[in-house]
Amino acid sequence: MISRTMQEQVKNSSIIRAMFEEGKRLAAIYGTENVYDFSLGNPSVESPAEVKKAILEVVNEEDAISIHGYMNNSGYEDVRAAIAKSINDKFSTSFTHNNIVMTVGAAGGLNVVFKTLLNPQDEVITFAPFFGEYRSYVKNYEGKLVVVAPNTVDFQPNLEELKDKITLNTKAVIINSPNNPTGVIYSEATIIKLSEILKEKQKEFGIEIYLISDEPYRELAYDHAEVPYLTKYYENTIVGYSFSKSLSLPGERIGYLVIPNQVTDHEDVIAAANIATRILGFVNAPSLFQRVIAKCLDAKVDLATYNRNRELLYNGLLSYGYECIKPEGAFYMFVKTPIEDDVEFCNLAKKKNILVVPGTSFSCPGYIRIAYCVAYETIEKALPGFKALIEEL
């Protein structure tokens, strides 16, 4: 008796989450310490100390009714102003609280954006490999996700194919950099070229194309790599940000949208995002954590821990003969499978108690995603398994 769309969803239920449950099952049999679960992007580094301090400060010093009460659906004005200032300081932009809509994480934010923008049959373009949930988010509003094939040379987006895929029905392009699942940062050269294409196509077709920048991994960039701030390159840009990874708060569901004044019809877009937040049932981003993150805008998780993991895993896999681009950000490694069938490879890995996600989930078969936001020891103990796998194949 459930809806037809949900029947389909239940049938194809996310492979990533299924892995998560499989990990728990194996852990129950073999012990947690003997199962190497690289399937989920659940931060393994603790929130910075500022977060706990901020929670205690807010709870001990502020008025309970205002901490836990309703506010404007877009969020507390002072929190939004603090975020705008923080972005302005970092990127020389000139946002105000009006340009910020607090959201229930990036996932909530993207749903608000798609609800705001999409008419049925509108097309949203993305670049493989991409976070599989985009399919559902776009489908929630009867949009159509159009996928540009992966460029497996360096995993920068394939911009020539993008040109061909833009049509009169294109409403948005969504990108994610640092990227899940590859860890690649889209370079400034990429962003400049992408912006030029979008501008040309807007003109050619007489349409507006919104560029949606999904940025939960912005702060996780290694070796001081730059992540370009997209609103500076292309006017019709909407940014979706989340504190899930930057402050290790994925369960708290706190993030924001940036809707610049340069966006076409920005007043309508901002008003609609405010209403969409309410009617989709989010109502507002969780109130205590709005106040908490406002006190932690300069705090950072310990990136060195992820970096150590990255080096250990990358060097290990390379020495066994695996092929892989060294990730520049996020906490994922996207590795070519020694056999063509990535799903089969994942099944073989499972027999060595290693849980990884097939590239197929990200529309890029022939690869696996290894989430290295795990204990260093987990990588150490799993490496022999990876070695054995490639030797046996």
Added chain:
Amino acid sequence: MISRTMQEQVKNSSIIRAMFEEGKRLAAIYGTENVYDFSLGNPSVESPAEVKKAILEVVNEEDAISIHGYMNNSGYEDVRAAIAKSINDKFSTSFTHNNIVMTVGAAGGLNVVFKTLLNPQDEVITFAPFFGEYRSYVKNYEGKLVVVAPNTVDFQPNLEELKDKITLNTKAVIINSPNNPTGVIYSEATIIKLSEILKEKQKEFGIEIYLISDEPYRELAYDHAEVPYLTKYYENTIVGYSFSKSLSLPGERIGYLVIPNQVTDHEDVIAAANIATRILGFVNAPSLFQRVIAKCLDAKVDLATYNRNRELLYNGLLSYGYECIKPEGAFYMFVKTPIEDDVEFCNLAKKKNILVVPGTSFSCPGYIRIAYCVAYETIEKALPGFKALIEEL
């Protein structure tokens, strides 16, 4: 460039929220103490002390990674088990954690339910007056909200009209008791008769009709009034609960669904609700507050404060000649307007710095909703204005 549905929404933007903004504007001119804002259901009673204690305990004693991390999309198993036990203790039911899905408040929960159940054109029946957001929630999934006209004698639902409105397309009936906006509790006699009708109609049409019980005001019942627990009367019942009012935590967005094993296809419904939570962008209910409310399941807000407000307002209005059912629960009073045009009455009230919401917003013109979750003094200071209003009309 925003979507057609959102264009409409921006145009008809919620009157309640507009009032909220109007209140802020008037307060800026006349001073907060001279504006009597009865427009919003924002609790005026502080969270019970247990909430602050629980936040401090969790943050000081539990591991940060597990407090703020991802968990199963349906929520922490131990939290869901604690909720199931608490319901079982109160209502002699026999739920387990499997029957509980943690949600981003009741609004999030209802969206999850509608996403789970509705195909386009499916009908959801509700009874006027009703919480206006139901229109949007049902429309989000292309369902059709069918409204049964109000019974203005005692505001119990009009069950004879319900019979006529059930069709082959009926997928669900949604009720809300204690009711927003009337404060009426649907009696056990009502619930028994409602259940009988639904059972008969299920048989007659060979369909499943889900009864959705929206219960954010369950704990706010005065004079020890009983609020029947609906799963005991009708098998196909899904309960949506929220801690927004019971613990004065509306901004934190924390609630849950109860999906009993007696619900048709309950395994599919539970699996779909879990997935809907994820793909709608909630991902999971905020994690810290899941852990907090599990420690506060027996805590209660100070109902005596709301009760004092209720008595003052009710007795005052009655003495001036207003007509109104004495609310048995929640913190709203639904008052007949001395003139037919409720919207006009609200405009006149605004001139006396009194903000109330027209019954039209709840599909019941000729009434106003007064949210008395305000300071006692606000009611004291507003009463002369109410008196003058009825005298002038």
